[in-house]
Amino acid sequence: MAKIKVGILGATGNVGQRFIQVLNNHPWFEISALAASERSAGKAYADVADWKVGTEIPDSVSDLTVVPIDPKNIDADIVFSALPADLAMTIEPAFAKEGFVVASNASSFRMEQDIPLVIPEVNPEHLGLIDVQKKNRKWDGCIITNPNxxxxxxxxxxxxxxxxxxxxxxxxxxxxxxxxxxxxxxxxxxxxxxxxxxxxxxxxxxxxxxxxxxxxxxxxxxxxxxxxxxxxxxxxxxxxxxxxxxxxxxxxxxxxxxxxxxxxxxxxxxxxxxxxxxxxxxxxxxxxxxxxxxxxxxxxxxxxxxxxxxxxxxxxxxxNTIRGAAGASVLNAELLHKKGYL
Missing domain, CATH: 3.30.360.10 (Dihydrodipicolinate Reductase; domain 2)
Known part of the structure; x- marks a missing residue:
């Protein structure tokens, strides 16, 4: 079975690095795009990431060229957002409008009435808000958030x-x-x-x-x-x-x-x-x-x-950066896949 292509927004930061760690050798997902600020774009990931995770940078991403954070630069079915809340406020909707599923770790949209705030072990039924969200906002994609x-x-x-x-x-x-x-x-x-x-x-x-x-x-x-x-x-x-x-x-x-x-x-x-x-x-x-x-x-x-x-x-x-951040978003994405949203 072909793996689902995923991108990471804010890939060089703390949570972005944890996303790479959690997704490395994932049985369902394959990292196809790493996006970061303009100063990192165009360079190999290993050259711009101040890698802090207690393992080596995975070979699968070390030579990937970092791209600007723009939907037209991303070849993926789902993007994991490790963006600061102020940037996520405008960037995440732009991706959702273009048909991307956005699994967000940012706080920007957690309390929006039509955006699910999900912990798979606790409230998986809240994924039903995705259909409401798409109808309300006329998006081809969607945003799903994990909590603080x-x-x-x-x-x-x-x-x-x-x-x-x-x-x-x-x-x-x-x-x-x-x-x-x-x-x-x-x-x-x-x-x-x-x-x-x-x-x-x-x-x-x-x-x-x-x-x-x-x-x-x-x-x-x-x-x-x-x-x-x-x-x-x-x-x-x-x-x-x-x-x-x-x-x-x-x-x-x-x-x-x-x-x-x-x-x-x-x-x-x-x-x-x-x-x-x-x-x-x-x-x-x-x-x-x-x-x-x-x-x-x-x-x-x-x-x-x-x-x-x-x-x-x-x-x-x-x-806090695995269960409380990157791992939580990846678990949400896995649930989305099983529920047919990917």
Whole structure:
């Protein structure tokens, strides 16, 4: 079977490099185009990418010529967008109008009423918004988004808790510096320090979660009726976001019941290549999960949980640039393919 051609927008950046890592040797997808800024265009990828991923640049892309970010330059069926939100606001619709499926990691369109904000393990039915979107906007293509990295980790763990009736969620995040990009946090600001503010992050968690867990009525998503309150902190960790979650659950389950729900969680996505064998991993050690020890579980796609206590309180952790970014978009694209949208 011929592989599906994919392009990467913003291919030289942090998330763009993770896209290349996740897509390397993918059984369904083949990278056919790498797009970046004009200063990189026309040059071999290996010559312009300041490669930071802990592996060699794959041979399949090292000699590819980087092209400008323009639909006419891309030979692909789907493009993965690792663009900053301000650029994505105009570029992504331009690609969708030209018939491309855009799997976006940017925040620009996540909360648009007719654009799906999807985590395959949580709300695959929201893909139905694609048909609404195409009709509303008269696009041949479409945009599908994945949530904020912290929202993804928390939402995956909340899905098996729906059976207990979610009333309110409070979360405190300890977020890795890679979430701000390679040049996003100055060394003197983060060494020996915790920064108790990440612009827009708390609002994203508090609003995106409600859309993700909302009900799709065939035309729009009606937000979930519980409340989310977030406090976000930047910490001196390279990769891996840690979250302390307080879940107010209607049926007041015991910690053992919650642990069992996590262990039994099976979203039925084993047919998707990027889906990990265990989307949620339970750590029973008293001091786990930890970023350095647990962020790469399931090739970076598993969310680890631990310290499940009365309340219900627990700690969740996941790889922010894989599970929370590039891997999430690739998993969305795999689901799209299986549903016939590619």
């Amino acid at each position: 990295c912290s929202t993804i980790m928390m939402s995956v763990t909340l899905k098996p808790l729906l059976q207990f009736g979610i009333q309110n969620i409070n979360v405190a995040t300890l977020q890795a510096i890679s979430g701000a990009g390679y040049n996003g946090v100055y060394a003197m600001s983060i060494y020996d320090n915790v920064v108790p503010f990440i612009g827009g992050e708390e609002e994203k968690i508090e609003t995106e979660t409600l859309k993700i867990f909302g009900s799709f009525d065939g035309q729009k998503v009606n937000n979930a009726n519980f409340k989310v309150s977030a406090a976000c902190h930047r910490v001196p960790v390279i990769d891996g976001h840690t979250e302390s979650v307080w879940a107010d659950l209607k049926s007041k389950p015991k910690p053992e019941e919650v642990r069992d729900a996590f262990l039994k969680f099976d979203p039925g996505l084993s047919h998707l290549p990027t889906e990990p064998k265990h989307p949620i991993i339970v750590r029973d050690e008293k001091d786990r999960p930890q970023p350095r020890l647990d962020r790469d579980m399931g090739k970076g796609m598993s969310v680890s949980v631990g310290r499940i206590r009365e309340g219900i309180r627990y700690v969740a952790l996941g790889h």
